[in-house]
Amino acid sequence: MFIYKTDFLIITLTLEIMKTIHLFQFKNSISRKPPFFKEECRLDNLNDLMAYDLMNTEKVTEFIIEVHDDFIFEDMTREDLLSMCNNAKEMIEHYFVTTMNDYDVI
Template sequence: MKTIHLFQFKNSILRKIPFFKKEHRLDSLNDLMTFDLMNTEKVTEFIIEVHDDFIFEDKTGDDLLAMCQNTKHTIEHYFATTMNDYDVI
């Protein structure tokens, strides 16, 4: 068995975290209240145990989504996309 990390952004399941810049990552939900943010995006990270022969490309989107929904370990990442009327992406 091996551990993989999958990321859900909107309706997509990805192997790597989306293109957001690290400096736009919010460390906690309190950051939402601290900064005058106009817009944020959420990326959910799923930590999944799979068989050693698991191949991401061989799975359908529905298969990957089902795997993500059945995991017990998730991390939510929040990114600022607009702050004080300026786009930060």
């Protein structure tokens, strides 16, 4: 913060530095890192998704969020994180196959 004083006026300039973070929601949790799924289990398009039974897929939602430079993930409540995710500037859904040939691949 920069403060400049004159005889008649006090001017305060605040520089807000923002950064972009990625948060990941998987089931009921929100984290800074995506859950571990093997890359070969990733479904890249709608045709891939439709080829599998939906019971055998998992969705991970990635939120791209602008936060202040002093943002500390660990200091946020789950409700605060959910609110931030709801107001994210971008959201990307990732789908993964959880079983292949009757073997669990998570």
